[in-house]
Amino acid sequence: MATIYDVARLAKVSAKTVSRVLNGDAPVGRETREAVEAAMAQLGYVPSNAARMMRSQKSGLVGLITGAISLPSEALQPQGLPDLFIVQGIQRAMAASGMTMMIADTGGRLDRVPHLIQTFLRHRVEGLIYVAEFHQKVELPRVPATTPLVLANCFDAIGTPAVLPDDARGQRDLVSRLIEAGHRRIAYLTLPLHMVATTLRTAGYAAALAQAGLPYDPALVDCADYEGREDETQILWDIIDRLLRLPDPPTVLCCGNDKMALRVYGILRSRGVKVPDEISVAGYDNYRVIAETLFPPLTTVDLSYTAIGVRAAQRLLAMISEPAAAQSQEDCDPMLVSGPVYWRGSVTERPASKIANLKLVRED
Amino acid sequence: MATIYDVARLAKVSAKTVSRVLNGDAPVGRETREAVEAAMAQLGYVPSNAARMMRSQKSGLVGLITGAISLPSEALQPQGLPDLFIVQGIQRAMAASGMTMMIADTGGRLDRVPHLIQTFLRHRVEGLIYVAEFHQKVELPRVPATTPLVLANCFDAIGTPAVLPDDARGQRDLVSRLIEAGHRRIAYLTLPLHMVATTLRTAGYAAALAQAGLPYDPALVDCADYEGREDETQILWDIIDRLLRLPDPPTVLCCGNDKMALRVYGILRSRGVKVPDEISVAGYDNYRVIAETLFPPLTTVDLSYTAIGVRAAQRLLAMISEPAAAQSQEDCDPMLVSGPVYWRGSVTERPASKIANLKLVRED
DNA sequence: CGATGTCATGTCACCGATGTCATAGCCAAA
DNA sequence: TTTGGCTATGACATCGGTGACATGACATCG
Structure with a gap:
């Protein structure tokens, strides 16, 4: 591979001048420059970063x-x-x-x-x-x-120094938005409990409820922790079964992530429960391959990796x-x-509940 | 940052000896080695690849x-x-x-x-x-x-020199396997026609049919080319609608990829068609987040990226x-x-058809 | 007109390793 | 004892660029 000296020899100048043409850090005569450039092109010269680095002490x-x-x-x-x-x-x-x-x-x-x-x-x-x-x-x-x-x-x-996803805020924004849409019974199917994200998001979930003056019902929160277990779908199935049989069942299922939501879609449909007409579903991550491709498309929180x-x-x-x-x-x-909530077709807006909401305000 | 000379000075040897300790390319006395190693540790010495590279001309x-x-x-x-x-x-x-x-x-x-x-x-x-x-x-x-x-x-x-996925073989293997499972009417929903993969896979599809002595029915092959169009799901919906109304409808839908299969699941279920009981679905890619999470899990071809x-x-x-x-x-x-076919729950094995197949053979 | 400044270019050392060659000590074979 | 071979080490050049500094030719200024 050609060196700066080869170029210099061919262009009949000193290596330093070639260096100047390369870096443009000092004036070089027009003709000289052209001769150097021609020589570089002819030789297919590519400067060596290693050599440059030794002097400049900067690796880039x-x-x-x-x-x-x-x-x-x-x-x-x-x-x-x-x-x-x-x-x-x-x-x-x-x-x-x-x-x-x-x-x-x-x-x-x-x-x-x-x-x-x-x-x-x-x-x-x-x-x-x-x-x-x-x-x-x-x-x-x-x-x-x-x-x-x-x-x-x-x-x-x-x-x-670290950069982290704002899990608490993401989940809070989502749940607040769900409440705005008229939902009052909001189930939350969490990721494994030992995960940092789970702790933060559960806090966000609770914060949104508290802010809206809604009670935190432990019966609506469950860990769909299937980590390392074979029967992931079965666990989810059981949880959903339990939720649907509650005296006052949830109107929306918040899933720990979009992948879980994908699984939930399958389970709900197998049971003949229609999304979103009979129950709404929300995810987390905005994993677009899933969220946008699902039918109906999934409401979720953009994690904005x-x-x-x-x-x-x-x-x-x-x-x-x-x-x-x-x-x-x-x-x-x-x-x-933090990323925005992506509002898609998997969650209903429920004006009916809004009326209930108004009623509450009036009673207040 | 410490250099080899700093180490040499501290260990009271020459730089060359330090180099020998580093590379182990010549004998070094035990005591000397230990002194050098101590000096390197004390200074937190890390050799410079740039300098090394200049001599060796190898960058790694x-x-x-x-x-x-x-x-x-x-x-x-x-x-x-x-x-x-x-x-x-x-x-x-x-x-x-x-x-x-x-x-x-x-x-x-x-x-x-x-x-x-x-x-x-x-x-x-x-x-x-x-x-x-x-x-x-x-x-x-x-x-x-x-x-x-x-x-x-x-x-x-x-x-x-290039390394490419064997699309023709992948699709052929999948379709052959479907035929083995008793399927005779195999629909194929392709990716955009201009894609190399589409050409090759369609050829593989045709080859599998030919090998089994089955006819190639153009009515069963359609391009679900939604590229750049908004109504991707609508297009798929229409195609599926047409296929299901055929006098002799397909028993399995081969999708251009797993993502399309995910969409197809949603459409079929919205229409109340059960997978796989009423119709089977297969994908391509073995995009595991989708293929393993779908319910039922998706039969697909591992693209083995x-x-x-x-x-x-x-x-x-x-x-x-x-x-x-x-x-x-x-x-x-x-x-x-090429990768293997992953056989999962989205496709039925149909012994009934095997009997039909046997009958054919007897009539032959 | 000499002092000073700018342009265009060259010389040389140096960055941090390693390859080549030299050297000195020691031991065994001739 | 001499020779040769091996071990352990160092001096020095070199890889391909760039920084510091020098130089010569002009232009500008007081």
């Missing part, structure tokens, strides 16, 4: 570590493949700022992380992002303080460009990202 | 270009996000061979590809992979002959390690990857 690289890319083939994670959307967002923001991304994955094994970080450090990445496959707490090996690190979709105990990725990237870029930034308190808090 | 990098990562936000591609699975496969194979991956995406704009390639070449990647979002023909800018290139999920006119990625990576690695490999004819042909 950022490292991305994720479990997203390669998972132990049989492990189906709870939520589909959200982390890939985060990667997408990161990539978008990085490309816009001229950074090149190196990517590696844990293959599901956290013990490989130190080695991956090591590899990136050898390449002198200017920053690192760790992407988790679902909202969780993590514990990463220490990285040199000189290399900024941002966590996406996860957080740790030592206050590493892409936005999480973009924000994480921006946060990292800020840390890279002003290392001095003494992490204002704000910077140290995790940044919360 | 491969570049991956895809439209997968960031898509024009509103463009929903036909098949979900298959290309991300390909990336997953590539990453898995690359990590196994010690290569580090750099990743970039076109953001849906092919005209950016030359620039991305240029960036990778500056980093002296040892190979490039281009991943397409669906099986298609592409035209990429020339890359230097010294940098091997592999196409994944696409091919070009000039015989660049991951395997395509792994093969593409292996092919590239082979080209890197033996550049001399004069691309045997075999090497120049696109490599076809």
Whole structure:
């Protein structure tokens, strides 16, 4: 591969002049420039980033570590493949700022992380992002303080800058919107209880009810925790069966995610219950392949993983460009990202209930 | 960041000796080694790949270009996000061979590809992979002959090594299996006609029928091409309506992909047609979030995008390690990857038809 | 008219590793 | 004892760029 010296020789100038043409950092005569450009084209010259990097001490690289890319083939994670959307967002923001991304994955094994970080450090990445496959707490090996690190979709105990989905707000917005639409008996089928998202979203669910002055009925909340169990559909079936037999059954089922909602559609239809005429269904994630393709389309909360990725990237870029930034308190808090509620055909608007609502107000 | 000289000074040896400890390429005295290792640990020394690369001329990098990562936000591609699975496969194979991956995406704009390639070449990647979002023909800018290139999920006119899904075989296997299960009237709802996959799969469908001695009935094949149209569900609805009213209606609907099957489930159930009791449904892709979550679970063909990625990576690695490999004819042909049929509850086995089949044989 | 500034270009050292070659000590074979 | 081979180590050049500095030719200014 041709070097800057080859170009210089061919163009009959010094290597330094070729460098100037490349970087445009000092004036170069018109004829000289043209000669150099011709020589570069003729030789198919491509400058070496490695050599450039040695002097400038800037790599223009950022490292991305994720479990997203390669998972132990049989492990189906709870939520589909959200982390890939985060990667997408990161990539978008990085490309816009001229950074090149190196990517590696844990293959599901956290013990490989130190080695991956090591590899990136050898390449002198200017920053690192760790992407988790679902909202969780993590514990990463220490990285040199000189290399900024941002966590996406996860957080740790030592206050590493993080970007997280605002689960509480998302669920609250959805439930508030359901209440607005006239629903009063709102069932909530949660994801596994140990998940961070479950805690936050349940809080959001409760907050929305409280705000509307509606009671929190434990009979309407159940964990559809099928993790690791074979009979996922059966569990859901039983829960739905129980809910439908309540003396005052729910008019809407809020599902822990869109995938669960997909399952719920099947169950309801097998039982001859029509969506949304006889019961409404809502999801979470706005996993578009599901939410938009289902019939009727699914009302859900946009989790906006892409936005999480973009924000994480921006946060990292800020840390890279002003290392001095003494992490204002704000910077140290995790940044919360929330998406809008997507209102689609799976939920009825119930004017009837609105009348009931009005009545209540009058009685008040 | 500490350099090899800092380590050498601290350990009171020459830089070269530190290098020897690092690479283990020449004998080093026990005490010396320990002193060097202590110094490295104390300084948190991480060798610079850039410097190493300048001498060795080996980067240990491969570049991956895809439209997968960031898509024009509103463009929903036909098949979900298959290309991300390909990336997953590539990453898995690359990590196994010690290569580090750099990743970039076109953001849906092919005209950016030359620039991305240029960036990778500056980093002296040892190979490039281009991943397409669906099986298609592409035209990429020339890359230097010294940098091997592999196409994944696409091919070009000039015989660049490629790895492709074996669409014809996948569809044929599925249809053959349906015939084995007793189905004789097999409807096929295709993806848009201009897609490479559609042509190949339709051929596979026809081949399976021919092999079984069944007639090809054009009334059973229709393009559910909803690309760019708003009323996707309506189009499907109309097609299904027509099929169900045929004098001799199909007993199974083969869908162009799992997403279409998801839609078909909704339509059939809205019409009160039970799956699979009254009609069977099959998909394509084995998009697990859909295929395994649907109720009943969907019979489909595994497109094995991951395997395509792994093969593409292996092919590239082979080209890197033996550049001399004069691309045997075999090497120049696109490599076809096929996955198995996943037989699930959405298709009935129909012994009744088997009897009919036997009768035919006796009459023969 | 000399002092100063700007343009256009070149020289040389240096970034951080590693390859080549040299050297010194030691032990065994000739 | 000499020679050769092996171990352990260092000096120095080199990879391909860029930063610091120098230089010569003009133009501008007081």
